Amino acid sequence: MPEPTQHSVRETFDSGIPPQHGTSSVIVVGAGLAGLAAAHELTRQGVTVTVLEADSRPGGRTWTLREPFADGLRAEAGAMTVTEHCHYTMHYLKEMGIGTEPSDLVDTDFGYHRNGVRIPPDKVGEHADLLGLHPDERHLTVEGMIARYVTEFNEKLGPEIAQPVWAPTPRLLELDRVSVRRVLEERGASAAAIGLMEPFFLEMRGGELESASAMAWARYESGPRSFSTAGAQWYKVEGGTDMLARALASRLGERILYRKPVVRIAQDDREAQVTFLDHGRLRTLCADRVVVTAPFSSMRRVNLSMARLSAAKHAAIRRLRYASTVRVFLQMRRKFWPERRLMLSTDTAVRTVRDATPHLPGPRRIVECWLTGWQAQAAAAMSPEERVAYALNELEPILPGARENFELGTSVAWDNEPYAAGAYILPEKGHSELMAAIRAPEGRIHFAGEHTAFEPNGGSMNYALESSIRVLMEMSSP
Known part of the structure; x- marks a missing residue:
């Protein structure tokens, strides 16, 4: 079979994923959407699948925060939107019986806060x-x-x-x-x-x-x-973005091993081997194939000396950069700002301020402070308590009354998440030089995830799911 293309992957997905030939066992590294979808489809074909997830939850960078908030409030720490053009995401949402609703990022009262002045676009x-x-x-x-x-x-x-x-x-x-x-x-x-x-x-x-x-x-x-x-065709996942990951994970059950960080991947002519930590001990599993879905930023911590990877793959793993973002969520006892659906772009370190809960019932609200770039790197170096205090201090001049109405806060600094080490890929100058090497299979080792997309932009649930189908096509090739 020739190398899969964006068109052939879509065509294959719609017509039916071909059965695996000569592959009876697969280890999937990472239980993000790409890993979950690949494992789900392989399991349906009767392949023995083990998913190794370093964290205690499925979903990777689809992460809905439900704690420590009151009144059933929730906020998205990672991926937030899906559009009618997200073919793979919409397919799996429908298959899992999960609905969508209008995105919080459209139809907002968007404005600017510049030099202390509110300015409509x-x-x-x-x-x-x-x-x-x-x-x-x-x-x-x-x-x-x-x-x-x-x-x-x-x-x-x-x-x-x-x-x-x-x-x-x-x-x-x-x-x-x-x-x-x-x-x-x-x-x-x-x-x-x-x-x-x-x-x-x-x-x-x-x-x-x-x-x-x-x-x-x-x-x-x-x-x-x-x-x-963006228009009305932008949606969010009903009940929280992580609902899709949860649904896929429930289909896989005990095939997912949580809190099992991978520390080494190797392969030889007969099999692939994956070594991971299991309650303070090293364990090694062997399989016909390995599907690596973890971000390259986290793969830099995995020993690949015996993985037989090409020089181009090693270079791509070293060079691919991920965006630095910090998302701070502040629970307020009530809505005290005039905007119906608050969203402000500011000239402060907190680049974006928005109401993260405009459609949820009750008097309480969550205000999100979104930091990016070097300001996010600085905030990531703070303690969690310092980060919340810093965001609240920055917010008060923008939304007077923030301190008075503040109840509690939490944050996610994506650079600090050890098994992500960044929010989403940041395609830098020269990114086209890396793209083919990023997604290319290496012997018995295959690569999926939003960073391996055919498109030069990552940060998409749809690209992650598309990549899992591409990997299945690679594996089914004689």
Whole structure:
């Protein structure tokens, strides 16, 4: 069978995944969505599957926080949205009997907090001096800035930028050599305009426009999943994003071994071996194949000296970067801000402030403070208590009354999560050089997860699920 493509994976998934030939046992490293889906499909085919999960829960970076909040409140620490274009996610949600509802990220009362002033997106021109806009930007809304500096230029790149199947042309690969910020500056955007547009570049919200690949960004902004064009077709998983992982995990039952961090992967001509920690002891399992779904950021801590990986794979594992984000959740006794569905982009260390519970009943609310980039790295170095106190201090000038109404808080610093070590991939300049090596199988070892997607952007449940089907196709090939 030839190497799977984005088109052939979709076609195979819709027509029926082929049976495995010569594979009777598989070890899956990681119980995120990619690992769970792969294990689920292999189990249905009668393959003996063992899933090794380092954490105590399934889902990986789909993580719904239900504690320590009161009144049944919950908040998403990781993945949040699904669209009608997320074919694989929608399939598994339907199969598991899980519904969707409108996303909290659309139809918000979005605004800016700049120099202590609240500014609606359609009124930025009235605050041009305060913001530092160029003279020829003063008549533009933020939507107009995106049209001028993003949409119009991307349309000139040619139809290939928005094709359903990703196939980068030489012209697009040229963009992979430059950063998002440089491209925007070359198009004439002021620093103020870039700051106003940045909150809409959802996949690039690692606060790293200086290093993020302009190719990956242009692809995302030209597609149907772009936040700048988000509409009612954006959804969230009913009951919490982790409901899908929980449902898949329940189908697998005792095949998932929790709190079993992998420390070594090896292979020879006969089998693959995975060594892991089991209550303070080392255990090794052998199987015909291994499917590695753990992020490369965490794989850097696994011994791969006997895994027979190519130099290109080792280089990709070392080079692939993940975005730094810290998400702080503050429970408030009541809604004390005027916005119906609060969402603010700020010029403080807390880049985004939003009501994380706009549709949940009861008087209490959870306010999320979202930090990215170097500010997130700084907050990650704080203790959990310091992090909450820091976010609350930053929030008070933005939402006066925050201290008075604060009840409790918690946070997730993704850089500190030992088995994730980052929030989602940040495709930097030169990312196209890594993509083939990232997803390529190596003998008996296969690689899945959002970072192995055909697309140059990660951070998607759909890409994670797609990658699991690609791996099954690789394994079924004679």
